[in-house]
Amino acid sequence: xxERRLHALNDVPYSSGPVVYWMSRDQRVRDNWAxxxxxxxxxEYRAPLVVLFCLAERFLAAxxxxxxxxxxxxxxxxxxxxACGIPFYIETGDPARSAxxxxxxxxxxxxxxxxxxxxxxxxxxxxxxxxxxxxxxxIDAHNIVPCRAASGKQEYGAHTLRKKLNxxxxxxxxxxxxxxxxxxxQSSSSSVxxxxxxxxxxxxxxxxERIGMESGPRAAERAMRRFFQKGLDDYSWARNDPSANGQxxxxxxxxxxxxxxxxxxxxxxxxxxxxxxxxxxxxxxxRELADNYCLYNPRYDSFEGIPDWAKKTxxxxxxxxxxxxxxxxxxxxxxxxxxxxxAAQKGLVRRGTxxxxxxxxxxxxxxxxxxxxxxxxxxAVLLNDRHQLDGRDPNGYAGIAWSIGGTHDRPWxxxxxxxxxxxxxxxxCASKFNIRRYIExxxxx
DNA sequence: ATCGGCTCGCGCAA
DNA sequence: TGCGCGAAGCCGAT
Numbered sequence: 001x002x003e004r005r006l007h008a009l010n011d012v013p014y015s016s017g018p019v020v021y022w023m024s025r026d027q028r029v030r031d032n033w034a035x036x037x038x039x040x041x042x043x044e045y046r047a048p049l050v051v052l053f054c055l056a057e058r059f060l061a062a063x064x065x066x067x068x069x070x071x072x073x074x075x076x077x078x079x080x081x082x083a084c085g086i087p088f089y090i091e092t093g094d095p096a097r098s099a100x101x102x103x104x105x106x107x108x109x110x111x112x113x114x115x116x117x118x119x120x121x122x123x124x125x126x127x128x129x130x131x132x133x134x135x136x137x138x139i140d141a142h143n144i145v146p147c148r149a150a151s152g153k154q155e156y157g158a159h160t161l162r163k164k165l166n167x168x169x170x171x172x173x174x175x176x177x178x179x180x181x182x183x184x185x186q187s188s189s190s191s192v193x194x195x196x197x198x199x200x201x202x203x204x205x206x207x208x209e210r211i212g213m214e215s216g217p218r219a220a221e222r223a224m225r226r227f228f229q230k231g232l233d234d235y236s237w238a239r240n241d242p243s244a245n246g247q248x249x250x251x252x253x254x255x256x257x258x259x260x261x262x263x264x265x266x267x268x269x270x271x272x273x274x275x276x277x278x279x280x281x282x283x284x285x286x287r288e289l290a291d292n293y294c295l296y297n298p299r300y301d302s303f304e305g306i307p308d309w310a311k312k313t314x315x316x317x318x319x320x321x322x323x324x325x326x327x328x329x330x331x332x333x334x335x336x337x338x339x340x341x342x343a344a345q346k347g348l349v350r351r352g353t354x355x356x357x358x359x360x361x362x363x364x365x366x367x368x369x370x371x372x373x374x375x376x377x378x379x380a381v382l383l384n385d386r387h388q389l390d391g392r393d394p395n396g397y398a399g400i401a402w403s404i405g406g407t408h409d410r411p412w413x414x415x416x417x418x419x420x421x422x423x424x425x426x427x428x429c430a431s432k433f434n435i436r437r438y439i440e441x442x443x444x445x
Numbered sequence: 446a447t448c449g450g451c452t453c454g455c456g457c458a459a
Numbered sequence: 460t461g462c463g464c465g466a467a468g469c470c471g472a473t
Contacts, residue, residue, distance in 0.1 A: 156455055159465060240467060286466080309453055360467070402466075406453095410465055413451035420452060422468060432467095 001037050001139075002172065004149040007115070009129035009136040014041075017109025017134065018048040022099055024124075025116040026141040027053075027073050028217050029080040031176040031260035034139035038112040039086075039182060047109060049182055050087045051077075052102055054095035055200055060120065060392040061385045065211045065352055067201040069389055071194075072215035073258045078192055080217070085182045090192050092200040095124045100131040108134055114257075115140035115147060117295035117394055144262045144284060145172045147291045154296035157408045161292060162285050169284070173269060176262055211352045211389065213252065220253035224264060228271065235275035239282075242344075242355040243437040248279070252353070254287075255390035261287065289408065290398035300397045301381050303374045306405025313411070313419030314373045320416045324369045328379050331366060340426060340435050341365050345383075347442040352389035355438075363403035364424045368417055377404055 021038035029035065035051070042049035053074060078088045091098040103111055113125055115138050129136040140146035145168045155161040198204065214222075227248045231238075238246025253259035261283060268279055299305030303314075326336055334345040344358040354362060363380045370376035380400045385391040401407035404421070411420035429435055 157465060160455070281466090307453090313452095357467070408466075410454085411452040412468070413470080415469085422466095424468065428468065 001033055001040075002146075005033055005140045005146045006037070007138045007140070007148060009125060009138055012133060012135045014045065014110050014135055016045075016047070017107045018042070018050060019045065019110045019112065020103060020106065020108045021049070021051045022111055022113040022128075023051055023053050023077070024114055024121060026114040026257035026260075027070065027077060028257050028260065029077055029084070029179060030217065031263045032114075032179070032257075033141040033176065034112055034114040035141075036177060036179060037137070037139050038110075039179065041110055041112065042182070045109065050089060050106070051081055052099070053077075053088070053090045054098050054102075054124070055090055055092050055197060056095050057092065057200060057202065061382060062392060063386055064201075064203040066389060066391075067203045068206075069211065069213070069215040069252065069352075070256055071198065071201060071203070073217065073256055075194065076216040076218065082191075083181075084179060088192060090197050092197065096127040099124060099128045103128070103132050103134065108132075110134055111136045113138055115142055117147065117291050117300075118392070119298065142257065142261065143288050143291055144265055145169060145288060147288065147295055150288060151292055151296075155289060155292050155408075157410075158285055158289055161289050165285060165288060173262070173265060175266060176260065210350075213352070213389070215252075215256075215258070217258050220250070220259035223248075223250055223253060224259060224267075228267070232268070232271065232273045232275055232279065235273075236278045239278070240357050241433045242358050243434045243441060247356055249353070251395070252389040255393045255395075286398075287395060290394035293398045293401065293407065294394040300394070300401065301377075303377045303405065306401060306407055309411055310406035310419075310421055313414070314405075314421065317417050317419045318372065322369060322371070322417065325371060326369045328382070331379055332383055336365075336369065338365065338426060339439055340429060343439040343442045347445065348383075348387045350442075350445065352387060354388065357433075358438075359399055360403050361424050361429060363400050364418075364422075367404045367421075373404065380404060 019038050019042040021035050026032050026034060039049055081088045091102050111128065111132065111134060113136065125138065145165050150164055150168060151161060227250065231248065234246060238244045250259060254261055265280065265283055268276055268283065294300040297305050324337055330336065331345065334342040336342055341362065344354055344362050348354045366380045367373060367376040370379060377400065384396045384400060388396060390396065398407065402409055406421045409422055412422045414420050415423055
């Protein structure tokens with residue numbers, strides 16, 4: 001593994017004891033740098049290796065559907081780890097307490113965890129690193145070019161990060177070694193009490209059917225193959241047409257780490273598809289830009305985090321008359337005057353997803369029809385976190401920041417409410433795609 | 446149908 | 460210090 005994936009969260013040296021991989025963002029066994037690193041440390045120290053997952057109840061407004069999606073994936077993680085002779089544990093309760101308690105109970109000697117720029121995850125990791133007297137190593141298993149290696153500061157736009165990524169990509173876009181069986185004398189007979197876990201998450205397991213999307217590493221692999229066979233070649237022209245089915249739909253798998261971006265990128269880059277470059281732009285540049293934004297901007301999910309020019313211009317339009325004015329419940333229940341917006345919102349609530357192009361329109365209209373930019377921002381973040389299967393993710397926060405706050409964008413002609421933040425209109429959508437077909441596709445779903 | 450202007454600031458060249 | 464240029468657009472002029 002490239003050492004640039006490693007970030008030590010304290011500088012305690014290893015003395016003795018088992019290696020714990022605290023799995024969090026990257027919920028997979030295959031193609032997981034953090035697990036590979038933990039395994040090689042365990043072999044080096046001749047120590048046992050275990051994997052821990054800490055289940056946080058009510059994580060960032062997550063709904064039962066999202067827990068069900070995640071837990072189905074974790075059941076597969078348990079199976080695959082068992083096949084490799086690695087025990088898997090799930091702890092419930094506040095991870096800032098349950099993780100250190102687990103580490104102490106086990107007398108662990110090293111904790112390895114994966115990288116996630118979200119504040120709540122940083123609090124968990126840092127409280128662990130402060131509480132335990134063992135080394136805590138963070139491994140960026142999510143990004144292809146590790147976030148901290150790509151850039152040491154918040155990037156201004158895609159173009160500034162793109163250059164840096166392209167320079168480093170040849171060093172990082174390589175096959176991930178496969179995980180070999182972990183052969184030690186330790187027993188791997190542990191098994192998770194799933195009934196207890198489901199109860200702690202407050203889900204029955206039936207919610208998955210309502211969303212209608214399979215979960216887990218095998219489903220992710222199937223979805224990827226399906227996209228390669230029919231979808232990838234047309235991606236360039238179809239992706240911005242919400243009435244077509246032109247996007248990959250892989251985002252929930254990437255969000256929960258059930259699918260490795262590195263594997264996907266490697267296959268795409270070798271594919272020779274005519275849409276290769278456009279897809280790689282989304283998968284690599286835009287994804288890593290979102291992580292960069294959240295890592296270096298602690299206000300990534302609020303009005304406070306947007307660029308100064310956008311703050312100023314939105315502030316100047318604070319008193320502008322709003323032609324339509326809605327509150328959070330109106331938005332959540334899709335009770336606006338705009339059938340296009342309502343359709344996007346209804347589809348989101350029903351299926352946990354929204355077309356990428358509509359995500360921009362959706363957020364910009366929340367700005368247009370809310371009493372203040374702050375209120376709009378809060379509404380967008382809450383509804384995105386609550387309903388998107390891939391919510392609670394840097395991509396979502398960066399998308400809202402772009403739509404409402406001009407982050408990673410440039411100023412445009414001054415107009416009511418938006419100021420110089422880029423505007424999007426119903427008319428524009430009508431000229432770009434078949435609105436009626438989009439609405440019908442959601443109503444008939 | 447096509448085109449330019451809108452407007453700020455980063456990063457690089459000079 | 461100047462200059463080119465930037466996620467997905469909009470609008471009015473031609």
